[in-house]
Amino acid sequence: MKVALMILAFCIASFAVQVKDVANTVGVRDNQLIGYGLVVGLNGSGDGTNSKFTIQSISNLLQGMNIKVNPDDIKSKNTAAVMVTAKIPAFAKSGDKLDITVSSMGDAKSLQGGTLLLTALRGIDGEIYAIAQGVVSTGGITGGTGGRGGNHSTSASVLAGASVEREIPQNFSQNDNLTLSLKTANFKTANDIEKALNFAFDSEVAQAIDSRTIRLKKPDEISSVEFMARVLEQDIDFVPENxxxxxxxxxxxxxxxxxxxxxxxxxxxxxxxxxxxxxxxxxxxxxxxxxxxxxxxxxxxxxxxxxxxxxxxxxxxxxxxxxxxxxxxxxxxxxxxxxxxxxxxxxxx
Incomplete structure (x- = not known):
């Protein structure tokens, strides 16, 4: 198949952007969560007998419900082993909902029509931060051989499919010394942000440490939330690199x-x-x-x-x-x- 060449061009010129467009607040970020679970209710499109871990997982699940069964007796093709991933945003509180992505681990042909059973989502520290469960949707997810939204998608999603159970500790409101990190290292941009913020607050609230890092000192008369709101909304002149x-x-x-x-x-x-x-x-x-x-x-x-x-x-x-x-x-x-x-x-x- 012949591949067409598409040529795009954008003008490089100085224009005004807000600080939040070119910099992140250090420590304020999403965290990745992951878990292993089972999707059930598939119409014969689940994992086959070659996926031993799926059969063992079904056996373990049933034993946890006081139903003893030999893994060798399990032949269900209506179940698929999956990995579940999600992002927990900064300052997420207990009860907040998260979108999740469900991806097949075995040889399932499709996750369409399935339901994800209760799955613990853990952080890199091994602690459980969210619990996921719900009917999966393959619409808009590309996977397998069926293409986008096809009947053979081995990836799926559940909107608001997880609930936050553990909060990530934050001490933002007590932190007077905050830091900005530029998305792209640039000495001029760091210097421009320093000058713009010191002028806007009429005091030395910002100090560019290097081409990526800008240290901030919150004035005593305002809260950390108000200070960062004003910092991130501050306009600066920005020239993207060619x-x-x-x-x-x-x-x-x-x-x-x-x-x-x-x-x-x-x-x-x-x-x-x-x-x-x-x-x-x-x-x-x-x-x-x-x-x-x-x-x-x-x-x-x-x-x-x-x-x-x-x-x-x-x-x-x-x-x-x-x-x-x-x-x-x-x-x-x-x-x-x-x-x-x-x-x-x-x-x-």
Whole structure:
């Protein structure tokens, strides 16, 4: 199947963002929970006899209900062993509801129509923080061979399927010394946040420690909650770093509209690229003028760019018109970066 190349561009310019858009509050975060359980009520689409742990789990469950049964006598295909995962947010209280994800561990064909039995969800410390149970839904979950929402989904979800039983200790209200951590390390952003907060509070409440860390000192006259609310809502000028992102699986290239490509000559397989800013060479016999500084010779697979400003977006778009495959375009971009012709971070995902 031919993979189409999609080229996206975004402008890199200074604009106002709030502190919460570029920084996190240290210590205020979600925590991961995990548990092992059983989904029952499946219409013959559960685990087969090869999933020994499922049979043993059923036996253990029944014995816990004072029903003694030999695991060798259990042949049910209406049950599937699953792993249950969830996130418990910061400051969650006992009784709060959590969404959960249920994923098959064995050879079940589908979890559709099943019910998750009571499952303990534990944190990394081994303590139980939530209890999950409920009818699972396979709608909107991709899994197995059935695709999105299909009849063969081995992943499912339960909205509000878990209840918080144990709270994670927090001393936020008693903490006068708080810390911000930038989502992306940047000395200028850290410095800008420090200046903006000190100006807004008219006192030295912020100190940038490094390119990612900003220490905060709460004024005595306001609470920690009010202080952080004002800090996170504070506007700052923000300039994102130029970056080129390549998704090899989908053939997608995302780059800043102003990411320039320096003059270079590169050959990849049967494709030749000549970037010659301000060159005024006349059109050859087989060359086609693309009207935006690019000249293409389809007979020799040559791309000649004669522009005052050549960008990654222009090069990718012209290569696409030349008929280059997504893999070839991605390889060319990577080699342009290696050769130093692209002055931006390149990230392959």
């Amino acid at each position: 970056k080129v992102i390549i998704d090899e699986r989908s053939g997608t290239i995302v780059s800043g509209a102003n990411v320039e490509v320096e003059p270079i000559l590169i050959t990849h397989k049967d494709i030749t690229i000549k970037i010659e800013p301000n060159a005024q060479a006349p059109l050859g016999a087989n060359e086609l003028d693309m009207k935006d500084g690019g000249i293409i010779d389809p007979t020799s697979n040559t791309l000649r760019i004669n522009a005052n400003k050549t960008t990654v977006a222009n090069v990718a778009r012209m290569l696409n018109k030349l008929g280059a495959s997504p893999n070839d375009i991605i390889s060319i971009m990577q080699n342009l970066k290696r050769a130093g012709a692209i002055n931006a971070d390149l990230e392959v995902i």
